[in-house]
Amino acid sequence: MSRFIHRWPGLIAGLLLLVLSLSGAALSIFPAVERLSSPQATAAVSVADVAGRLQAAHPELEQIRRAPSGRITAYWFENGAAQAAVIDPATEQSIASADPNPVERWLTNLHRSLFLGDGGRLVTAAGAAAMMVLAISGVVLIARRAGGWQRWFSPMRGPFSGRLHVEIARLVVAGLLLSSATALWMTASTFDLLPDEAASPIAQTDASGRTGMAVADMAALRAIPVAELRSLSFPTPDDAGDVFTLKTDRGTGYIDQGDGKLLAWTDLTGWQRATETIYMLHTGRGAAMLGMVLGLMALGVPVMAVTGFVLWLAGWRGRPRIRGNVPASRAETILLVGSESGSTWGFAATLHAVLSKAGQTVHAAPMSAFDPARYGRARRILILAATYGDGDAPASAKGFLERMNALAAAPAIPMAVLGFGDRSFPGYCAYARAVTETAERKGWETLIPFDTVDRQSPQDFARWGRSLGAATGLDLDLVHQPVQPASIDLTLVSRRDYGAEVQAPMVILRFALPQAALWQRLVGRAPGNFVAGDLLGILPEGSAVPRFYSLASGRRDGFVEIVVKKHPAGLCSGQLFELRPGDRIRGFVRRNPGFHAETTRRPLILIGAGTGIGPLAGFVRANTRCRPVYLFFGMRHPDSDFLYREDFATWQAQGRLRRIVTACSRGQNPRYVQDGLRHEATEIVRLVREGARIMVCGGRDMAAGVSTALGDILAPMGLTPSLLKAQGRYVEDIY
Amino acid sequence: MKSIFAALALTTALTLPGLAMARPITVTTTLNQYGGDGAYLAFYVTDPQGKYAGTVWVAGGKSKYYGHLSAWYRATGGNPSGIDGITGASVGAGRTLEISLDLADALFDAGYTLHVDAAVEDMRDSPNDVAIPLTSDGAGTPARGRLYVASLAYSR
Numbered sequence: 001m002s003r004f005i006h007r008w009p010g011l012i013a014g015l016l017l018l019v020l021s022l023s024g025a026a027l028s029i030f031p032a033v034e035r036l037s038s039p040q041a042t043a044a045v046s047v048a049d050v051a052g053r054l055q056a057a058h059p060e061l062e063q064i065r066r067a068p069s070g071r072i073t074a075y076w077f078e079n080g081a082a083q084a085a086v087i088d089p090a091t092e093q094s095i096a097s098a099d100p101n102p103v104e105r106w107l108t109n110l111h112r113s114l115f116l117g118d119g120g121r122l123v124t125a126a127g128a129a130a131m132m133v134l135a136i137s138g139v140v141l142i143a144r145r146a147g148g149w150q151r152w153f154s155p156m157r158g159p160f161s162g163r164l165h166v167e168i169a170r171l172v173v174a175g176l177l178l179s180s181a182t183a184l185w186m187t188a189s190t191f192d193l194l195p196d197e198a199a200s201p202i203a204q205t206d207a208s209g210r211t212g213m214a215v216a217d218m219a220a221l222r223a224i225p226v227a228e229l230r231s232l233s234f235p236t237p238d239d240a241g242d243v244f245t246l247k248t249d250r251g252t253g254y255i256d257q258g259d260g261k262l263l264a265w266t267d268l269t270g271w272q273r274a275t276e277t278i279y280m281l282h283t284g285r286g287a288a289m290l291g292m293v294l295g296l297m298a299l300g301v302p303v304m305a306v307t308g309f310v311l312w313l314a315g316w317r318g319r320p321r322i323r324g325n326v327p328a329s330r331a332e333t334i335l336l337v338g339s340e341s342g343s344t345w346g347f348a349a350t351l352h353a354v355l356s357k358a359g360q361t362v363h364a365a366p367m368s369a370f371d372p373a374r375y376g377r378a379r380r381i382l383i384l385a386a387t388y389g390d391g392d393a394p395a396s397a398k399g400f401l402e403r404m405n406a407l408a409a410a411p412a413i414p415m416a417v418l419g420f421g422d423r424s425f426p427g428y429c430a431y432a433r434a435v436t437e438t439a440e441r442k443g444w445e446t447l448i449p450f451d452t453v454d455r456q457s458p459q460d461f462a463r464w465g466r467s468l469g470a471a472t473g474l475d476l477d478l479v480h481q482p483v484q485p486a487s488i489d490l491t492l493v494s495r496r497d498y499g500a501e502v503q504a505p506m507v508i509l510r511f512a513l514p515q516a517a518l519w520q521r522l523v524g525r526a527p528g529n530f531v532a533g534d535l536l537g538i539l540p541e542g543s544a545v546p547r548f549y550s551l552a553s554g555r556r557d558g559f560v561e562i563v564v565k566k567h568p569a570g571l572c573s574g575q576l577f578e579l580r581p582g583d584r585i586r587g588f589v590r591r592n593p594g595f596h597a598e599t600t601r602r603p604l605i606l607i608g609a610g611t612g613i614g615p616l617a618g619f620v621r622a623n624t625r626c627r628p629v630y631l632f633f634g635m636r637h638p639d640s641d642f643l644y645r646e647d648f649a650t651w652q653a654q655g656r657l658r659r660i661v662t663a664c665s666r667g668q669n670p671r672y673v674q675d676g677l678r679h680e681a682t683e684i685v686r687l688v689r690e691g692a693r694i695m696v697c698g699g700r701d702m703a704a705g706v707s708t709a710l711g712d713i714l715a716p717m718g719l720t721p722s723l724l725k726a727q728g729r730y731v732e733d734i735y
Numbered sequence: 736m737k738s739i740f741a742a743l744a745l746t747t748a749l750t751l752p753g754l755a756m757a758r759p760i761t762v763t764t765t766l767n768q769y770g771g772d773g774a775y776l777a778f779y780v781t782d783p784q785g786k787y788a789g790t791v792w793v794a795g796g797k798s799k800y801y802g803h804l805s806a807w808y809r810a811t812g813g814n815p816s817g818i819d820g821i822t823g824a825s826v827g828a829g830r831t832l833e834i835s836l837d838l839a840d841a842l843f844d845a846g847y848t849l850h851v852d853a854a855v856e857d858m859r860d861s862p863n864d865v866a867i868p869l870t871s872d873g874a875g876t877p878a879r880g881r882l883y884v885a886s887l888a889y890s891r
Contacts, residue, residue, distance in 0.1 A: 063859060075859040082882050084859060100771060100857045109772070118796075190797065198802050198813070233805060236863065241785070245805060254809075 006137040007312060013130035014305045020127050021301030023111040024179065028295025030104050031069060032288040037096070038071035041089035041226040047246070050226050052216025053092045058083070060237065066229040068286030073098045089226055121187060128183035131301075135177045138169050144371070161314070165307040168300040175297030182282035189275050196271035198252065209240050210258025218260030224248055322349050322364050324356055328374040331363035338367040338385035338397030338431065344420050345396075347453070347461060348384050350480040354465070358474045367397035370404065372411040380447055380472070381415040383435060388594070391430030401438055410444035416471075418464055419452040428452070447471050487539055487588040488514055490560060492579045499641035502666060504565065506611055506641060507577060508552070511560040511587075529555050532618020533595040533733070536562050538587045540572040547572040548590065550697060550733055552614035554622055560589075563614035563643060595695065595733045601627055603658075603692035605684065607706050609634030609673050610641070612698025615733065617644045619695070626655040630687065632680075634663045634673030634702060673702060674709035681713045688714065694724065697733045757837040758891060760874075762792070764851065765831045765885045771855040773825035774883050775800055777807035778834070780869070783846030787811065791849070792834050793818050795825040803854035806862035843869050853883040 041050070047064075050072070055061045058076035065073045075084045075098070085094035113120030143149050153170065188194050215221065221232070221244075228248045235242030235257050243263060244255035253265035268276070284291015328334065333355055337348045348364055355362045361377075367385065375381070388394045393401065417439070419432025429452045436450045448471045453460040458480050465478030490511040499506045531554035537546035553561040567573045579585060597604060597619040604627060606616040613633055623629055631648070635641045642662070651657040663676040677684060688694075694710070696703050707721050710730075714720060724730035766774055775795030780788045787810035793801075802808050826832045846868075853864040865880035865887045867873065877888035 077881075082859075098859075102770065105772065105857070189799070192797065192799060197799050233860070233862075236806070239785075245809070 006134060006141055009130040009133045010305070010308050011312060013127050013134075014309060016123065016127040017131055018302050018305050019114070020111060020124060020131075021298040023107050025295040025298040027104065027107050027111055028284050028291045028298070030101070031284040031286075031291050034067065034069040034071055035288040038067075038069050038086075039088045039090060039095070040070045041072070043225055043227060045089060045226045046222050047224045047226055047229050047232060048216050048218055048221035050089050050092070050229075051221060051232055052214065054087065055215050055234075057092055061234055063231060063233045064229070065231045066226065068280065069288065070227075072226070072229075118191075121190065125184060125187040128180040128187070131176055131180035132184070135173050135180065139173055142166055142170060142173075161307040161310045165304055165311060168303050168307075172297035172300035175294045176301065179282060179294055179298065182278045185275070185278045186282060189278075194271060194275065196269065196275040198266075198272070207241055207243050207263065208256050208258035210256075211235075211240050213258055213260050218244075218255060220246070220253070220255045220260060220262040322352050325352070326361040326363050328363045328365065328371070328378075329376045331361045331375070332377060332379045333360050333362045334375050334378045334381045335362055335364040336367045336370055336381065336383045336385075336400075337364060338383070338394045338400065338435075340386050340388050340394035340396075343456060344384050344386045344394070347420070347456075347480055350461075350478060351382070351384070351465070354476050354478055355474070358476060360474070367393075367400040370400050372407065375411070375413070378413055380413055381411065382447075382468070383415060383417045383432075384420065385417060385429075385432040385435055386420040387427060387429055387431035391427045391434060393431055397431070401434065404435075404438055404442065407442070410439065410442040414445040414447035415439060416447040416468065417450050418461075419450070420456070421452060422455050428454075487537070487586040489584045490514070490587050492581050492583050492585075493559065494581060495579065498643055499565075499636065501640040502636040504610070504636060504641055505577070506563060506565045506643065508561065508563050508614075508643060509576060509579065510553075513555065513559050530589045530591070531555070531596060532622055533597065533615045534592045535590040536560060536587050537590055538572055538576065538585060540575045540585075543571060546588070550592075550595070550612075550615040551589070552618040552621075554618065557618075557621065560587075561614070561618070563611040563617075565611045592733070595697075595731055597622070597695065598693065599625075600693075601625075603628040603630065603687045603690055605630050605632070605687055605692050605694045607632045607673060607677070607694065607696045607698075609698040609702045611643075612696075612702070612733070612735075613643050615697050616695065617647065620648070620651050620657045623651075623656040628658045628687075629656065630658055630683070630692075631660045632663070632673050632676050633660060634665065634676070634698070636664065636666045638662065638664055638667075672705060673698075674705040677706065677709045677713065684710070684713050685717060688717070688719065688724075692729070694730045695733075696731070698735075700734050703732055703734045757839050759835060760838050760889050760891050762834045762836070762849070762887070762889045763831060764826070764834075764887050766826055766828055766883055767880075767885045768829045769855065769858070769883055771828060771858045773827045773855075775804060775825050775854045776832070776884075777801075777804040777852040779807050779810065779850055779852075780842065781810075781848050781850060788842075788847065790818055791821065791836055791838070793822045794832060796822055800854070800856075803860045804852040804862070805854075805860050806850070807852040838869075844871055845869075849887075849889070851880065851884055851887060853880070855883065 051061075051064060054064060054074050058074065058078065060077040061074065062077065063075040065075075067073070072087050072089050073084060074087050074094075075082070077083065084098035086096040086098055087093065088095050109115055112124055114123060116123065143152065185194075189196055224246070228250070230247035230249065231245075232247075233245040235244060240257075242257070244257060246253045246255055249268075251265060251267040254263040255261065256263050280286040281290065284294065335348055335352055335355075337345055339345045339348075352362050352364050363375075363378075367383065372381075385397060386394045393399075417432050417436045419429030421427075421429040421432070432452070433450070436446075439446070448464075448467050451460075451464045451467070453464070461480050462478045465476045468474075469476035492509060493512050494510045496508040497505070498508075530551060532551055534551045535548040536551050537548050539546050549562040549564060551560065552563055553559055564573050564576045566577050575585065595615065604619065604623075606619060606629060608616045608631075616631060616633075620629055620631065635643070638645075648657060648660055652660065661676045661680060663671045663673045665672055696706055710721050714724075721730050762778065764776065773795070776793070777790065778792040779790045782788045787807075790807070790811070793804075795801075802813075821836075823832075823834075848866050848868050850866045851864050853861040859882070861880075861882040864882055865878050865884045867878040867887055867889070869889075871891070874889055874891045877886040879886060
């Protein structure tokens, strides 16, 4: 619920808050500048002193004002012309123009009313209200995410946007609450909704009718230090009935021009004082340092608006629409989803719909939002979990195991885990298994035994649905069509063929980067920002299941490039091989952050064979900063399947590639890429000592051979591939 | 004095028709380019002794700022009542304000004066920015103000 309250005001008011925060931050500078440039009066100087000396200099003095910054402005007439100046209270000299700063006035009008008068004031007040709602709901969300109020400043994990959003929020939320609350008070005051009007009337005693007393001698003015002055207005010349009007920090009074005595006085009311304090807190007028701090904090708003939008967009694109999701506190079935790319959410949506149709109230949420204390009416918890890499938590399940481990006792209601994965990988459903094992250790009762779905198989899913139905007494017929990713037309620009002579036809396919407007990229109608190592999903004609290829190019290269090997009966590779320049095929980009070449100066060791060279060539191509890159490339015969041969020569000349070691499995001296590694063992040890990162791409057998070879090479220095993997210095992309 | 005030209150309430003693006049006020936000203006009449007789128009809707129209505010005792039907929006720099109102015949050629107080946010207050005697001959002759009012004229 907090998330809902946080999301919608944020999206709707985002742009408005951007304007308000930027203009507010800019405005916060003016009080500080004014404070620093204004000479401060000493405590001993009275209003009578300053007024007397000023009137001596300017006989037709009309008004003296003192701003909270200490700046004193005098207004007078001279030969019929209006004059005004900022004056130094010590010398009565004019030191600056009294004209209002046009930039400040422009910013003020933008900030408080968007130049739209009273209507604009209501809009900005709505913005302040939205800011308050966002701040309060955000605080609740942060506390929940951190695991309690006492852990408010504990380190955050997760994707960069989310981390940045939270880190900044924790620093600035107090300032934003103060700014928005005071803004609402000021709006209420402006629209006369508060009883803070000037106290009226002042008991009107008639003036003495005499004139001519020297200002410097007036007792009522002698008693007031300049530091308390707000304004002193002089009587109209030659009007004996007129009086001096004095405003101070304490109230307003009238002074007789004949005898200098106070004719009437009214103190400020409590409401007026409150409004003045709030005005000071909001504008920094009279509290310049606080104003600057609040202004700096306001600068967090644009960052949070952008990261908040990115987060929402990622979530919106990442999960299919689930209709009729019931709040956690009212649902009988809790559906927790651990999804990396969003396909598991598709299964969850189907399960949600079928359960709802069977009369169940269902709450679907990411596993990372696991919070059994909120499941008041729940009777079962169903967990659908994919696996990231060799057994890590997928994106939407980050922190789930930690939360479960932190529970004092397992929830009293039974649970069931369904794993999603690809049986061809050794870590098949490893994360889902880990969840099951942890639950068993905790003594959590299971509803139905652990089961898995291989490669998004609708049959596996339906089978699990039947056993779930049997256990719950519900009639569950789970028919799931995997959600089609939004794909785009890719036009082939060029193809380079290799390997036909060694019975391993391979082709480098280069597609044009579709021209797209920003909004199309934002809503997924065009590839976003991708780099080499990300994946290109291709949807072949006649199949709804995409095949993935590692990208050999990034967006900055201006084209989309993959390396494809022809499989004898392969549907997708067959269609790709048929493509001629100008032909089109449908595809989409999928992020693969685990296989990115990170931007550091440390050495990079790239190891690949066959089509696995694709992303590695992309890393080399993108290495314009000439980080030391060493490439080990396994092929069959240099005259036939040496992919990117000419490119590597060029890149080596440009310094993008430090060294290339090839291993050819056919010919006079056959050897594999792992043999090449062993031959260069000393060099590899040196590079790893320098902090090198190792990236392996290619077939499963090659990767196993490479791992064994590296294990032997690194053993003398007390390192193993798994140790490097744990540090993120050894990553694989295997097929 | 009391009777004049009552007459003003009646004649300036434009909803009351058919007052034989009143006639319609148009007051035209043009402001200078003083380089600030919209000005608050108070139009009021004083009697031959200089005493406040009544308010004819207030430009600017938020009563909390009326204290800056200082001469008028003090003349009304800090409690300007009875101005509900005779307020309008503040007037921007360089703009012209035209007000049509019914003014009692008795006010003309009898020593009464029309005053305008002006005030602008973050700028100086200008009580009695301009004053113009109400006479039959003076109609159409503009008067210059001190600070914010470029010209004030009334026509009958």
